[in-house]
Amino acid sequence: MKKNIFITGSSSGIGFELAKNFLDLGFEVIINSNNLTNLKKASKTLNNCSYFLGDLTEENSIKKIIKGIKKKYKKIDFLICNYGQSNFKKNHLDFSHAFKNNFFPTINTINFSFPILKNNKSKIICISSICGVENIKGSPLGYSIAKSAINNYVKGASYIFSENGISINAIALGNVMFKGSLWEKKIQYNPIATKKYIKRNVPMNKFASIEDIFSICNFLIKQESNFITGCTYIVDGGQTKKF
Secondary structure (H helix, E strand, O other): OOOEEEEOOOOOHHHHHHHHHHHHOOOEEEEEEOOHHHHHHHHHHOOOOEEEEOOOOOHHHHHHHHHHHHHHHOOOOEEEEOOOOOOHHHHOOOHHHHHHHHOHHHHHHHHHHHHHHOOOOOEEEEEEEHHHOOOOOOOOHHHHHHHHHHHHHHHHHHHHHHOOOOEEEEEEEOOEOOOOOHHHHHHHHOHHHHHHHHHHHOOOOOOEOHHHHHHHHHHHHHOOOOOOOOOEEEEOOOOOOOO
16 A cells, blocks of 8 residues: 655645655655645646645644545655745744744644554654754744744654654755746846855855755655654755854
């Protein structure tokens, strides 16, 4: 029987690309979005994979999604909490908005999924940001604090989930280039300034790719003993300076 993997916020962007990669490896992929048109389109591209419509900023919506997954699959083998929203204006000084979109969707999805993750050696991966690791100049403050909370939650929650044989880890992303990304738009509209920024701030002088993220996700999912837990993996080409 195929192992399933539920990826939140996955009708486009990083979530969609991860879904595509795991589908290629033979997983039963389950995707999610709050936009039905985009969700159906993504599902069709992903070999008509299962999808669940729902707004992850609403608790009742998450409960409905998990109920649907339980009815169809009985359990979740792997959970990747990818949903987030990085709009600067909305996430800078509006802390309520920042936490509603970048902290609670992850925490609530994990909490409501727990009954069908229990005791089956499931793995949880939270997609986070280097903005939550150290102060990144120009990043929205509320977003940064929300992502810092995610990273700290992962460390603390690892003690709780380990009692049930479940691992939980985070991946803190730097500047990721993918189709439709903010960085793709920036390099189209102002290539010189964008390249200068990357050269000045990223020692490897390049963007992260979906493959960089997927390789860590796959590594964590493949671990048999679930011994690796409570970690935040930084994918930033050397940008952060924290030891």
